Amino acid sequence: MKVQEQAPIREPLVLGNPSLHDITARIASIVESKISMKYLMTVGFTGALAAWGLFALYYTITTGIGVWGLNNPVGWGWDITNFVFWIGIGHAGTLISAILFLFRQKWRTAINRSAEAMTIFAVICALTMVLSHTGRPWLFYWLLPYPNQMNMWVNFRSPLAWDVFAVNTYFTVSALFWFVGLIPDLATLRNYVKSDLARKIYGFLSLGWTGSTRHWHHYEIAYMILAGISTPLVLSVHSVVSFDFTVGIMPGWHTTIFPPYFVAGAIFSGFAMVMTLLVIAREVLDLKQFITLKHFDNMNKIMLATGMMVGYAYGMEFFIAWYSGNPYESWVFMNRLFGDYAWAYWTMVTCNVVSPQIFWFKKARRNVPLMFVISIFINIGMWFERFTIIATSLHHDFLPASWGYYSPTWVEISIFIGTFGVFLTLFLLFSKFVPVIAIAEIKGIMPGSQPSHHHEHDHAPHAAVTEGAHR
Numbered sequence: 001m002k003v004q005e006q007a008p009i010r011e012p013l014v015l016g017n018p019s020l021h022d023i024t025a026r027i028a029s030i031v032e033s034k035i036s037m038k039y040l041m042t043v044g045f046t047g048a049l050a051a052w053g054l055f056a057l058y059y060t061i062t063t064g065i066g067v068w069g070l071n072n073p074v075g076w077g078w079d080i081t082n083f084v085f086w087i088g089i090g091h092a093g094t095l096i097s098a099i100l101f102l103f104r105q106k107w108r109t110a111i112n113r114s115a116e117a118m119t120i121f122a123v124i125c126a127l128t129m130v131l132s133h134t135g136r137p138w139l140f141y142w143l144l145p146y147p148n149q150m151n152m153w154v155n156f157r158s159p160l161a162w163d164v165f166a167v168n169t170y171f172t173v174s175a176l177f178w179f180v181g182l183i184p185d186l187a188t189l190r191n192y193v194k195s196d197l198a199r200k201i202y203g204f205l206s207l208g209w210t211g212s213t214r215h216w217h218h219y220e221i222a223y224m225i226l227a228g229i230s231t232p233l234v235l236s237v238h239s240v241v242s243f244d245f246t247v248g249i250m251p252g253w254h255t256t257i258f259p260p261y262f263v264a265g266a267i268f269s270g271f272a273m274v275m276t277l278l279v280i281a282r283e284v285l286d287l288k289q290f291i292t293l294k295h296f297d298n299m300n301k302i303m304l305a306t307g308m309m310v311g312y313a314y315g316m317e318f319f320i321a322w323y324s325g326n327p328y329e330s331w332v333f334m335n336r337l338f339g340d341y342a343w344a345y346w347t348m349v350t351c352n353v354v355s356p357q358i359f360w361f362k363k364a365r366r367n368v369p370l371m372f373v374i375s376i377f378i379n380i381g382m383w384f385e386r387f388t389i390i391a392t393s394l395h396h397d398f399l400p401a402s403w404g405y406y407s408p409t410w411v412e413i414s415i416f417i418g419t420f421g422v423f424l425t426l427f428l429l430f431s432k433f434v435p436v437i438a439i440a441e442i443k444g445i446m447p448g449s450q451p452s453h454h455h456e457h458d459h460a461p462h463a464a465v466t467e468g469a470h471r
Contacts, residue, residue: 002237006094006295008455021416023439023442023443025434026289026290027290027435027437027439027442028188028189028192028193028435028439030285030431030432030435031189031192031193031432031434031435032192032193032194033434035432038434039428042428043342043429045423046420046421046425046428047421047425048089048419049100049417049418049424049425050418050421050423050425051418051421052414052417052418052421053414053415053416053417053418053419053421053422054418055414055418056410056411056412056414056415056418056420056427057128057415059411060132060415061132061137062409064135065132065135067411068302068408068409068411069406069407069411069412070406070411071404071406072402072404073394073395073397073399073402073403073404074391074394074395074404074406075174075394075396076133077390077391077406077408077412078212078408078412078413078415078416079129079130079132079133079412079456080129080130080133080244080386080388080390080417081383081386081390081391082125082126082129082416082419083126083129083133084130084241084244084262084386085122085126085269085383085386085421086122086125086126086419087122087126087167087237087238087241087266087384087407088238088262088265088266088269088270088382088386089118089122089264089266089267089269089273090118090119090120090123090126090170090174090270090271090327091121091234091237091238091266091267091269091270091382092115092118092119092267092269092270092271092274093107093112093115093116093117093118093119093120093122093174093178093270093274094119094170094177094230094231094233094234095114095115095267095270095271096108096111096112096115096116096274096447097116097153097177097178097181097230098226098227098228098229098230098231098234099227099231099234100112101223101227102227102228103233107294109299109438109442110287110290110291110292110295110437110438110442111274111278111291111299112181112438113181113182113273113434113437113438114277114278114427114431115214115270115436115438116174116177116178116181117168117426117430118270118273118274118277118425118427119174119178119270120171120174120175120178121172121422121423121426121427121430121451122273122423123167123170123174123395123420124128124169124171124422124423124426125419125423127167127171128415128419128422129267129415129419130163130167132415135245139355141284142154143161143164143404144164152337154265159240159243159244159247160244162243163240163241163244165240166236166237166240166241167237167241167385169237170175170233170237171324173226173229173230173233174230174233177223177230180219180222180223180226180437181223182205182208182434182435183205183206183207183209184211184219184439185434185435185438185439186202186205186206186209186434186435187202187203187206187209187210187211188435188439189202189206190203190206191437197211198249199271201321207422223320226382232269234263235263235283235284238259238263238265238266239259239260239262239263240264241262242258242259242261242262243258243259245258245389245393246258246259246287249395250393250394250397251326251328251329251331251332252329252333252336252389252392252393253389253393254333255312255320257317257320257375258462260309260313261309261310261313261317264306264309264313265306265309265310265313265385267302267306268303268306268307268309268310268378269354269378269379269382269383270381271299271302271306272303272374272375272376272378272382273375273379274299275296275299275300275303275371275372275375276324276372276375276379277427277445278291278295278296278374279296279368279371279372281431281436282368286437287436287437288381290389290437291437293366293368296365297362297365297366300359300364300371301359301365302354303356303359303378304357304359304360307352307353307357308356310352310353310385311352311353314349314352314353317333318333321333328398332392332393332396335396336388336392339392339396341388341391341395344384344387344388344391344392345384345388345392347380347381347384348384348385348388349381350377350381351377351378351380351381351382351384352378352381352382352385355374355378355381356371356374356378358374359371359374379455391406392434394406410413420447421444449457
């Protein structure tokens, strides 16, 4: 969608005290400005990665999952590793938006929109991995409990069936939460853009928003309800994902620490991915006025806290393995330290436990290049955590005669690269055509934007009406 470039609105804001119109102009100008060649080349590159991954997925479906490196006993490999990884990535969005909103944390307003979008894109990637693992993804509806002529029902005692309900619920609520939060800003764009086609599209999506008191009242109620529904989902979804392992009897999986351990790890990896993307968006889109070092400082504190929780869980796993007196359990954890996959375990510990310790220092928490590197280390480490949990418990099972070693094939690697291509392409399209910063929420926390009797409402006050709605 190419529209005329509007030169005056690209002028930088005065950092001290921007007006409401300055905020609208600065953020909406990203959507209104002409698409650059650099942007097209970046989207082309990520789109090529996505296309290669889709080709590998097509090859898998038409040939069979025998093209993967799965063997006996390792029936789960990169597919489930990547599924858990992407579900974890999606957790920070709901945490930032829902939980921090309920606790009235104003610093969330500049980063929540990107995090919410990231949640939806990550869940799409996760669903791709788990559906391809079924071998016959065109029969995905067999996973749903629906009346059918075969009188066959899903096994409700299986945690894999629980996953279907949990992930679909999470995706639906997250998408609704994201879209409801977008409505005032879509109306702002409707009144801001010059292209007739763009105005019609944003007008349709904004659902007739005018910025009236009645609209704000209904909006705030709906947003609060969705935030309340989303909050338990943050805890429940990854707990259910952890049940895929804990309900089994495999040593290294059958442990009660997994649900809180997985939730902490999901928030840890999710915040790391938000950090990675926001550092890039802040520089490329010139959003330093809105995404400040204070935001990064708070996010780094959360990553330090959740990283310590994950490190505690690593140590507690070894303690429980020793304390249980179960020789199989003890052997699995010693095998993680010194066995065939020791390289993966120590990579995980280095990235997840050692690297975040630098955030004890305020200078490190406000050093943008350093935090960018650490966030990438954390993403790598959290992927290796999921891989270590799966591979080390499966490749040496109860029967030594069936022991084996798992290595991925080019098909699995290509599908994983393709999911990153899909994720980044969707994020690039989002950052260009949707307000990457929540305009109404930024206005709502500005000094003097709220009447005195509305001070308790920190989200979207009536005073910060949609820009241009009553022109």
